[in-house]
Amino acid sequence: MGNPLILRKADFFASATQPVAVADRYPQHVFAEHTHEFCELVLVWRGNGLHILNGRPYRITRGDLFYIRAEDKHAYASVNDLVLQNVIYCPERLTLNVDWGQHIPGFQATSWTPHWRLGTTGMAQAKQVIALLEQESKQAAAAASHQMAELLFAQLVLTLSRHRYGTDNLQATASETLLDKLITALAGSLNRPFMVDAFCEREQCSERTLRQQFRAQTGMTINHYLRQLRVCHAQYLLQHTELMIGEVAMRCGFEDSNYFSVVFTREVGMTPSQWRHRSRVAA
Structure with a gap:
């Protein structure tokens, strides 16, 4: 390189x-x-x-x-x-x-x-x-x-x-807008499921309005943004750890390693194993 x-x-x-x-x-x-x-x-x-x-x-x-x-x-x-x-x-x-x-x-x-x-x-x-x-x-x-x-x-x-x-500091946004709270909550849920309806119920807000506001400000849907966050975290783990593909999937919120591989390949253009090999060769 x-x-x-x-x-x-x-x-x-x-x-x-x-x-x-x-x-x-x-x-x-x-x-x-x-x-x-x-x-x-x-x-x-x-x-x-x-x-x-x-x-x-x-x-x-x-x-x-x-x-x-x-x-x-x-x-x-x-x-x-x-x-x-x-x-x-x-x-x-x-x-x-x-x-x-x-x-x-x-x-x-x-x-x-x-x-x-x-x-x-x-x-x-x-x-x-x-x-x-x-x-x-x-x-x-x-x-x-x-x-x-x-x-x-x-x-x-x-x-x-x-x-x-920090992206994992949920309390820091207590006085901020719903969009701030949502983005921080998404970043803090990389290794577990995130339910938008539960978030809206807790914050007492309209899910439809929140989804519209999120897309207007970020250009992405909530699900796409969270998926991208998880794929980025998976790329980091693949390059910097020796974790098995299944363990990487679990740590990035994917319960099924096969589904994780499908999502990763669609977003990155290569399988997790291929990306790990290429990134380490490049490094």
């Missing part, structure tokens, strides 16, 4: 001193595997796609948040009306006296969790800050503009730190 594409600072920053900028993806198209000379925050606003980060597939949609380091390899595939924003920054150009490492996972050589989620409240606040940051980063390459952009970047980083939550 050849070396990935490298995105250069000179192509994305207005000057050699600009610390932060905003790169819109309206929409985000399929993009080959690449690394950067800079770091970035990725915030997904709507639609869906397959985000492959350091060889691990993530089915992404509204509310997904990623912290990407310069050396990380990632790509986008199977996109469907995927709308996101990349906030890019050069750590060595940041001058504010801020403990960046405390609020940006992976900023320093510490434990790193790249994937988080934002609820509706956090997304709304982040959007406001990013709009100001984008406007400021387009100003003339002056020291004052750089300083203002960095101040806004610090506000964004703190906002994300306050509102982000």
Whole structure:
């Protein structure tokens, strides 16, 4: 496998001193595997796609948040009306006296969790800050503009730190919208059945309205999204563990390994065994 594409600072920053900028993806198209000379925050606003980060597939949609380091390899595939924003920054150009490492996972050589989620409240606040940051980063390459952009970047980083939550943290969405609760509940049910009607009964909401709202925001049905989540998790387990195919199926919510193989082959284009072999050869 050849070396990935490298995105250069000179192509994305207005000057050699600009610390932060905003790169819109309206929409985000399929993009080959690449690394950067800079770091970035990725915030997904709507639609869906397959985000492959350091060889691990993530089915992404509204509310997904990623912290990407310069050396990380990632790509986008199977996109469907995927709308996101990349906030890019050069750590060595940041001058504010801020403990960046405390609020940006992976900023320093510490434990790193790249994937988080934002609820509706956090997304709304982040959007406001990013709009100001984008406007400021387009100003003339002056020291004052750089300083203002960095101040806004610090506000964004703190906002994300306050509102982000792990995909397995069901309590984090207690005050968020039904859609936030549903997406988090789906991510937390990879190894067990998920009943939409039971969720709606618990939340006292209309199943038909919820299904319509989910499709409008993500471009997928609830069942398709959950199936994609389970297939992505299966790909990770196949590549990084020695579990038998049947055990992988069970851990991904499929009680029948034969049905799991049928679904996996339909979604990925090869059997679980073939995919395991190919991914390990490539690695």
